[in-house]
Amino acid sequence: MFNFEKEFLSDLNKEVKTGTTVMAVTFKGGVIIAADSRTSSGSYAVNRVTDKLTPVHDQIYCLRSGSAADTQIISSYVSYYTNMFSIEEGSKPTVKKAAHMFREFLYQNKQYLHAAIICAGWDPIEGGSVYSLPLGGSIVKQPFATGGSGSTYLYGYCDMNFKENMTEEEAEKFVTYGITEAIARDGGSGGIVRKAIIDKNGVRRKTVYGNKLKKFWEK
Amino acid sequence: MSGIGTGYDLYPTTFSPDGRIFQVEYAHKAVENSSTAIGLCCKDGVVFGIEKIILSKMLVEGTNRRVFSVGEHIGIATAGLTADGRRIVQNARQEAKNYENFTSDIIPIHVLTERLSIYVQVFTLYNYIRPFGCSLMIGSYDEEKGPSLYCIEPDSVALGFYGCAIGKGKQEAKTEISKLKLSEMTCKDAVKEIAKILIKTVHDETKEKEMELEMSWICKETKGKHKLVPKKLIEEAVEWVKGQENEED
Numbered sequence: 001m002f003n004f005e006k007e008f009l010s011d012l013n014k015e016v017k018t019g020t021t022v023m024a025v026t027f028k029g030g031v032i033i034a035a036d037s038r039t040s041s042g043s044y045a046v047n048r049v050t051d052k053l054t055p056v057h058d059q060i061y062c063l064r065s066g067s068a069a070d071t072q073i074i075s076s077y078v079s080y081y082t083n084m085f086s087i088e089e090g091s092k093p094t095v096k097k098a099a100h101m102f103r104e105f106l107y108q109n110k111q112y113l114h115a116a117i118i119c120a121g122w123d124p125i126e127g128g129s130v131y132s133l134p135l136g137g138s139i140v141k142q143p144f145a146t147g148g149s150g151s152t153y154l155y156g157y158c159d160m161n162f163k164e165n166m167t168e169e170e171a172e173k174f175v176t177y178g179i180t181e182a183i184a185r186d187g188g189s190g191g192i193v194r195k196a197i198i199d200k201n202g203v204r205r206k207t208v209y210g211n212k213l214k215k216f217w218e219k
Numbered sequence: 220m221s222g223i224g225t226g227y228d229l230y231p232t233t234f235s236p237d238g239r240i241f242q243v244e245y246a247h248k249a250v251e252n253s254s255t256a257i258g259l260c261c262k263d264g265v266v267f268g269i270e271k272i273i274l275s276k277m278l279v280e281g282t283n284r285r286v287f288s289v290g291e292h293i294g295i296a297t298a299g300l301t302a303d304g305r306r307i308v309q310n311a312r313q314e315a316k317n318y319e320n321f322t323s324d325i326i327p328i329h330v331l332t333e334r335l336s337i338y339v340q341v342f343t344l345y346n347y348i349r350p351f352g353c354s355l356m357i358g359s360y361d362e363e364k365g366p367s368l369y370c371i372e373p374d375s376v377a378l379g380f381y382g383c384a385i386g387k388g389k390q391e392a393k394t395e396i397s398k399l400k401l402s403e404m405t406c407k408d409a410v411k412e413i414a415k416i417l418i419k420t421v422h423d424e425t426k427e428k429e430m431e432l433e434m435s436w437i438c439k440e441t442k443g444k445h446k447l448v449p450k451k452l453i454e455e456a457v458e459w460v461k462g463q464e465n466e467e468d
């Protein structure tokens with residue numbers, strides 16, 4: 001039997017996911033984080049200008065991939081707790097602290113969640129740091145991290161092009177080209193490239209619009 | 220036995236006409252009945268010393284502990300009802316563990332002190348639970364921030380000290396402590412000075428039975444971990460005090 005709803009509207013009832021590409025890279029003096037801007041519900045792009053760079057604290061950001069609802073609620077919990085702790089302690093939280101709070105939420109609730117987070121930022125103790133928190137709730141500190149459906153297309157690119165202690169310009173180019181390439185190849189990623197540079201002076205946000213994205217091998 | 224607070228002293232939920240809560244003040248009296256404990260914040264750490272009255276020759280040495288570890292890096296010394304003190308320490312250990320599980324960092328001493336004083340305050344609010352009859356000294360040593368010493372009383376007031384004494388002989392002890400130059404003293408010297416104050420000034424040999432010294436420290440030497448002062452050092456300190464007495468005679 002032909003079912004109109006089942007055939008044509010099934011996409012609209014799918015859970016909203018951030019089929020995504022996100023990257024975070026440490027450089028000499030801080031971190032750069034970058035993401036695409038597509039939120040999809042099946043094949044419908046719910047939001048083509050999403051901001052996936054979510055502030056957790058003054059100089060700590062997180063990159064969200066997986067279920068949009070899950071990641072939003074967890075990042076607002078961690079943001080709440082980092083703010084409360086910083087008032088209690090009288091000093092800003094370290095990236096390590098925020099990342100471990102993410103871990104606690106993701107691990108203790110792993111049955112219910114479909115969320116992967118990259119927590120990156122700058123603090124005076126470690127400088128720039130990037131922590132990767134994949135689906136199961138583990139935590140790994142890395143010099144750079146990628147996440148989301150588009151990240152699969154970037155493993156080779158990152159392995160070949162990443163260097164420790166890059167300058168800010170080099171790191172910016174590294175992430176911009178990476179996200180651009182993932183947008184080109186991954187159906188779940190698209191739109192514009194949003195970037196944020198976090199160092200001891202604070203956060204600077206930048207955007208690269210669709211028509212300005214560099215075209216790699218394309219006819 | 221009618222005292223000053225008669226009529227207004229049945230429950231912590233009643234203020235007296237001159238604005239005092241007598242149950243909390245009576246809790247202070249419980250602390251003043253106990254033997255003295257001293258905490259000194261020195262150049263390179265914090266040292267605790269407790270005068271323990273030996274109630275019976277049958278008691279094993281080192282039993283009836285009055286100094287406790289919270290995490291590895293914080294020490295708490297109690298005076299007053301020891302059981303009450305142990306209850307608060309249990310809560311402190313819970314707080315420290317939860318903080319560490321959540322943030323992967325060890326709990327800073329001023330955060331723990333704040334939380335304990337909030338906990339103690341709760342027990343001064345209701346008529347079906349009594350205030351804690353103990354004072355606590357909380358000490359820690361950090362490479363960057365240096366040594367810290369706080370004292371929480373039964374009314375939940377938590378103050379930071381360079382040198383502190385609680386219990387029966389706190390007045391005399393505080394007088395002696397104020398004569399010391401704490402910022403120039405090392406922990407090893409503090410062990411001797413505390414022994415001197417407890418043995419000579421505070422402990423009255425004619426009135427009370429024998430005493431045992433329980434001492435612990437958190438310092439550079441212990442790498443910021445709370446440990447009991449080695450028995451050898453305590454024995455040397457006691458010898459030194461005896462030597463001083465003979466000199467003066």
